[in-house]
Amino acid sequence: MIAEAPTVEDLLSRGAARLRQAGVGTARLDARILLAAVLGREPASLLPGETGSVERETERRYAALLGRRAAREPVARILGRREFYGRVFRLSPATLEPRPDSETTVDLALECLGGTDHILDVGSGTGCLLLTLLAERPEATGLGVDISNEAAATAAENARRLGLGNRATFRQGDWLTGIEDRFDLVISNPPYIPEDEIATLMPEVRDYDPHQALAGGGDGLAAYRAIFAEAGRVVSPRGRVVVEIGCGQQDDVAGIAAANGFDLAKTAADLGGHMRAMAFVTAG
Missing domain, CATH: 3.40.50.150 (Vaccinia Virus protein VP39)
Known part of the structure; x- marks a missing residue:
């Protein structure tokens, strides 16, 4: 039996739990930012309880980013950019x-x-x-x-x-x-x-x-x-x-x-x- 594809909320919840276990203080926020990045969306567009399914390849990419964050690599380093004074700067x-x-x-x-x-x-x-x-x-x-x-x-x-x-x-x-x-x-x-x-x-x-x-x-x-x-x-x-x-x-x-x-x-x-x-x- 083929397992159902995870939803956005599934991945957010699992990602936040993984980061909390790693001692990341902003676990839910960071999970949201990283998931939005692999989905090509803005973090604010990921709604609580969102049930849209996510492709397995996207799930794998998300898991890889979570692994880096769980190792305490900053989100900005993972994404290669940081916002400052309303503008985005490459790192x-x-x-x-x-x-x-x-x-x-x-x-x-x-x-x-x-x-x-x-x-x-x-x-x-x-x-x-x-x-x-x-x-x-x-x-x-x-x-x-x-x-x-x-x-x-x-x-x-x-x-x-x-x-x-x-x-x-x-x-x-x-x-x-x-x-x-x-x-x-x-x-x-x-x-x-x-x-x-x-x-x-x-x-x-x-x-x-x-x-x-x-x-x-x-x-x-x-x-x-x-x-x-x-x-x-x-x-x-x-x-x-x-x-x-x-x-x-x-x-x-x-x-x-x-x-x-x-x-x-x-x-x-x-x-x-x-x-x-x-x-x-x-x-x-």
Whole structure:
């Protein structure tokens, strides 16, 4: 006797149960997103109790994605893309996965921008910071640099997909080394996790985000020292430096900035109420 093909609800329920057993906290949501992906539908279109049958090949593809998620691979890594500020960005193994906290950094940067500003994104990853700013400020232009050639290529692809390739350039670079232009805004979400804390991170972060995009040296502040040591050379006289920070790092980052001739201008808290982004101006 041939078993009946499973329904959408069958697969959702089984998938959620499998992910819960694996310790995934967002089991039902993730199961829905993955099933929608193999069905070629939007997650919101999968209705509770939906009884439409699903082909066996689709079931097998879904099971394969569930297996990856049960191994704690993030949904965005499985799908190869992540939404950020209302736009979709492609990921690669060399790029940090964009997260909602970084939208706070974008909001603060937008407060600092004029219409035709020139922007530098240091440690650009997917390009989500620079490309979002350019999309929100249609007359602005920018350069993104990343230590990884693969990350720079991923960001350039995202720029082309979003129709921003004519205003954004991405290249390999080691922080601000070799940059000669002047910029109205320097922005960065640098690695800020102390090296000895990496092992304590959730497996979705520890095992799938690139180590060099997470680890900020022994105290988590190495990148800020590198950025502010050179920022005075590349930021315009009335320009801003906007950086994302980890929880509790605001005093240390402000101190590093001050030691290099920058004053704190503005801050912004994330959705959890933690200070997440800081904007600096040249002192005096």
